[in-house]
Amino acid sequence: MIAIVDYGMGNLRSVLNAFEAIHAPARLTTSVADLRDAHAIVVPGVGAFGDGMRNLTALGVIETLAEEVLVRRKPYLGICLGMQFLAREGREHGVTGGLGWLGGVVRRLEPRDAACKVPHMGWNDVAIVRECELLRDVDERPVFYFLHGYQLDPDGDRAVEAAVVATATHGERVTAVVQRDNVFGVQFHPEKSQEAGLQVLRNFVKLA
Amino acid sequence: MLKTRVIPTLTLRGGRLVKTRRFGPARDVGDPLKAPMVYDAQLADELVYLDLDASRDGRSIERVEAAVARIAGECFLPLTAGGGVRSAGDVRRLLLAGADKVAINSAAVERPGLIGEAAQRFGTQCIVVAIDVRGDAPGPWRVWTHGGTRDPGLDAVEWARTAVAHGAGEILLTSIDRDGTMTGYDLALIRAVAGAVNVPVIASGGAGKPQDLVDALRVGGAAAVAAASLFHFTDQSPIKTKAYLRRAGIAVR
Numbered sequence: 001m002i003a004i005v006d007y008g009m010g011n012l013r014s015v016l017n018a019f020e021a022i023h024a025p026a027r028l029t030t031s032v033a034d035l036r037d038a039h040a041i042v043v044p045g046v047g048a049f050g051d052g053m054r055n056l057t058a059l060g061v062i063e064t065l066a067e068e069v070l071v072r073r074k075p076y077l078g079i080c081l082g083m084q085f086l087a088r089e090g091r092e093h094g095v096t097g098g099l100g101w102l103g104g105v106v107r108r109l110e111p112r113d114a115a116c117k118v119p120h121m122g123w124n125d126v127a128i129v130r131e132c133e134l135l136r137d138v139d140e141r142p143v144f145y146f147l148h149g150y151q152l153d154p155d156g157d158r159a160v161e162a163a164v165v166a167t168a169t170h171g172e173r174v175t176a177v178v179q180r181d182n183v184f185g186v187q188f189h190p191e192k193s194q195e196a197g198l199q200v201l202r203n204f205v206k207l208a
Numbered sequence: 209m210l211k212t213r214v215i216p217t218l219t220l221r222g223g224r225l226v227k228t229r230r231f232g233p234a235r236d237v238g239d240p241l242k243a244p245m246v247y248d249a250q251l252a253d254e255l256v257y258l259d260l261d262a263s264r265d266g267r268s269i270e271r272v273e274a275a276v277a278r279i280a281g282e283c284f285l286p287l288t289a290g291g292g293v294r295s296a297g298d299v300r301r302l303l304l305a306g307a308d309k310v311a312i313n314s315a316a317v318e319r320p321g322l323i324g325e326a327a328q329r330f331g332t333q334c335i336v337v338a339i340d341v342r343g344d345a346p347g348p349w350r351v352w353t354h355g356g357t358r359d360p361g362l363d364a365v366e367w368a369r370t371a372v373a374h375g376a377g378e379i380l381l382t383s384i385d386r387d388g389t390m391t392g393y394d395l396a397l398i399r400a401v402a403g404a405v406n407v408p409v410i411a412s413g414g415a416g417k418p419q420d421l422v423d424a425l426r427v428g429g430a431a432a433v434a435a436a437s438l439f440h441f442t443d444q445s446p447i448k449t450k451a452y453l454r455r456a457g458i459a460v461r
Contacts, residue, residue: 014306047330117408119333119377123211123461147333192286
């Protein structure tokens with residue numbers, strides 16, 4: 001079973017629908033017992049960083065998440081906000097500490113080209129920097145749906161930089177996919193990226 | 209590079225999927241669930257799904273919420289939902305049902321603070337302010353709310369600026385005068401609003417042929433184009449229209 005952490009933010013139902021569409025047993029949950037039973041953990045998200053972290057904290061699941069993912073090495077997939085939580089801190093509506101499993105900071109997008117609007121909203125192609133199981137059997141230059149005003153910036157941290165698997169361009173470099181060991185993050189929405197997105201989720205399910 | 213979005217607009221009135229003309233007389237256009245599935249299969253980049261008369265009739269979001277929940281179970285593409293959204297709680301319900309963005313219209317005009325409240329809770333990226341406008345070039349363009357039945361006395365360009373200052377992540381800009389006429393978008397209106405705000409503007413109202421979309425993007429400076437009659441009533445599909453845009457040198461998926 002794949003546990004989708006229901007921390008009260010955003011499009012959880014869509015993520016569950018997508019796993020159902022690829023016939024992967026998944027469950028929306030807030031329960032520590034489910035996180036312990038799960039083969040893999042997904043943290044989706046739409047929303048503001050601070051609220052998201054506060055909700056996760058209030059649920060009392062952060063310790064369990066860390067144990068299951070960092071110690072027991074269950075595959076983790078962070079989608080959008082769930083990827084951004086991997087940072088050391090977020091700077092959306094004030095500074096909030098993140099999970100810090102990867103490092104870097106979450107900062108507002110700063111496109112150099114005025115034609116590139118913020119939020120970064122829409123279908124963008126992704127350049128794959130290095131091979132990663134998550135992007136197996138997608139196009140060489142796949143196109144995914146992005147919807148965000150902030151991004152995970154390695155902020156000069158070489159270990160975070162090394163975790164960057166794919167990037168997009170939106171008036172600046174946008175971190176699109178990260179991976180370190182069993183921890184995966186995608187800035188785009190696989191659950192809303194039609195066939196290309198479902199393929200990413202199938203790849204994740206295979207890891208579980 | 210970001211691809212230009214082509215967005216079919218689906219509108220409910222009295223629980224039926226319809227297409228209006230100038231927000232007035234409406235024609236039935238098919239099944240509320242099957243139509244989105246068809247546009248999904250035809251590679252629409254996003255869908256906008258609105259309950260047209262919810263605010264006017266003082267109804268809440270139930271109808272659009274139910275529709276979105278069904279669509280999101282079948283279609284894995286971005287959905288913007290709206291019609292009757294009056295609170296941050298309504299925004300949350302629609303997001304939970306499977307919407308990715310929520311359009312706020314009348315309630316945002318009555319209480320602009322709602323935009324910021326919702327943006328702070330759910331992120332600016334999912335808060336769309338829908339602006340329905342009457343008037344023609346060279347302006348002024350007036351905002352109308354409650355399905356085009358009330359005039360709150362606002363200038364459309366000014367209101368767009370205010371909405372963005374409050375935290376709107378996108379503007380869905382509809383010309384009531386062009387709605388359902390298939391005579392082309394109001395390019396001057398689009399240009400005035402797109403030039404006044406730094407968030408994406410979706411052009412809506414008037415598309416009758418693929419070249420109208422090219423004009424809204426090139427001349428109007430819209431970030432994305434919405435169309436309804438074009439897809440409901442002509443032989444154009446999102447896939448065909450996007451091929452036209454591609455030939456015109458516009459980056460599409």
